[in-house]
Amino acid sequence: MIVTLTLNPSLDRTIDVDRLVKGTMTRARSVRIDPGGKGVNVSRALLANRVPTVAVVTSGGADGEQLVRLLEGDGIAVHAVPVAGRTRSNVTIVEPDGVVTKLNEPGEPLSREELDAVADVVLDEAEGASWAVTCGSLPPGVPADIYARLCEFFTSAGVRVAVDASGPALLAAVGAGPHLVKPNRDELAEAVGRPVASVGDAVEAARELRERGAGTVLASLGADGAVLVDEDGVTIGTAPVSEPRSTVGAGDALLAGFLAAGARGAPALAEGLAWGAAAVRLPASRMPRPDDIRRDIVRIDARPDLGRSLIA
Ligand SMILES: Nc1ncnc2c1ncn2[C@@H]1O[C@H](COP(=O)(O)OP(=O)(O)OP(=O)(O)O)[C@@H](O)[C@H]1O
Ligand SMILES: O=P(O)(O)OC[C@@]1(O)O[C@H](CO)[C@@H](O)[C@@H]1O
Numbered sequence: 356m357i358v359t360l361t362l363n364p365s366l367d368r369t370i371d372v373d374r375l376v377k378g379t380m381t382r383a384r385s386v387r388i389d390p391g392g393k394g395v396n397v398s399r400a401l402l403a404n405r406v407p408t409v410a411v412v413t414s415g416g417a418d419g420e421q422l423v424r425l426l427e428g429d430g431i432a433v434h435a436v437p438v439a440g441r442t443r444s445n446v447t448i449v450e451p452d453g454v455v456t457k458l459n460e461p462g463e464p465l466s467r468e469e470l471d472a473v474a475d476v477v478l479d480e481a482e483g484a485s486w487a488v489t490c491g492s493l494p495p496g497v498p499a500d501i502y503a504r505l506c507e508f509f510t511s512a513g514v515r516v517a518v519d520a521s522g523p524a525l526l527a528a529v530g531a532g533p534h535l536v537k538p539n540r541d542e543l544a545e546a547v548g549r550p551v552a553s554v555g556d557a558v559e560a561a562r563e564l565r566e567r568g569a570g571t572v573l574a575s576l577g578a579d580g581a582v583l584v585d586e587d588g589v590t591i592g593t594a595p596v597s598e599p600r601s602t603v604g605a606g607d608a609l610l611a612g613f614l615a616a617g618a619r620g621a622p623a624l625a626e627g628l629a630w631g632a633a634a635v636r637l638p639a640s641r642m643p644r645p646d647d648i649r650r651d652i653v654r655i656d657a658r659p660d661l662g663r664s665l666i667a
Contacts, residue, residue: 359394367391393490396607416441555661594632608634
């Protein structure tokens with residue numbers, strides 16, 4: 356069982372337009388609404404591949420109710436903690452050439468009591484779980500060390516912890532010794548305070564996060580694939596997609612596939628890459644099902660070129 360926590364979930368609205376011109380009125384061609392937030396997507400991907408999971412989310416207002424209805428409609432076991440603030444809506448605008456513009460709301464503050472209630476629920480749900488996955492941005496006012504504190508609780512309960520966060524929340528979590536962190540290229544660069552312009556830069560930055568406390572670093576590099584640095588060493592792979600449709604949620608699919616495959620070494624990296632590439636071939640933040648996943652496109656580089664520049 357893999358438990359996910361999304362403190363700042365969203366209703367993801369994906370709007371297709373012919374062309375987006377800043378400062379003008381644009382008529383949408385179609386709108387699609389998905390339950391969203393990084394932990395929510397990890398649970399959606401796991402369930403789509405028959406891996407048992409529970410999604411713990413906050414839920415506020417009509418949009419929070421809709422989020423829970425959508426998740427339950429998909430058959431996801433969801434434990435929603437009611438909160439006073441409205442659940443946010445994040446908007447993705449997609450143009451026919453595949454260019455994606457994303458606008459994420461900050462979310463509404465959580466009170467101290469609400470945060471304590473969420474912590475109680477997720478610690479309870481995680482009892483006996485193989486992984487607790489804490490993901491995404493924090494609502495305003497939530498202390499940046501929340502993932503670090505949860506990590507200490509989960510670890511002392513014998514539950515492995517994966518963190519997908521950015522900025523101060525990622526830095527604090529790394530110091531708490533999580534089993535796994537999944538930064539993307541920008542998050543990795545921010546965490547180490549220097550640019551990540553090549554595969555070698557990504558490897559060095561991932562090593563640094565391990566030195567600071569993370570057990571395994573799975574660094575996602577968009578179209579350049581991913582770098583895994585764990586106790587066994589460095590593994591690098593790619594899974595090219597010739598016509599990407601939507602990259603939204605690809606990092607969540609990568610993480611879900613990696614965990615589903617045992618979270619260790621080249622086999623898990625290859626599975627994560629296959630799930631990430633499958634997500635990129637699907638519209639909006641649709642998570643891949645078994646039929647969408649092609650393992651034959653994955654390449655694990657036996658002799659990686661560390662000098663390879665990353666796509667700008
Ligand atoms: N254009 C692409 N072509 C092929 N694979 C891609 C592409 N973009 C993303 N991927 C796959 O998805 C994984 C995650 O992508 P990325 O590094 O952009 O994650 P992310 O920023 O965390 O994404 P998100 O926050 O939207 O879930 C990559 O490691 C790769 O496997
Ligand atoms: O604002 P955050 O929490 O950083 O990211 C939220 C989000 O962009 O992440 C998911 C894709 O990874 C989407 O479902 C959701 O809208």
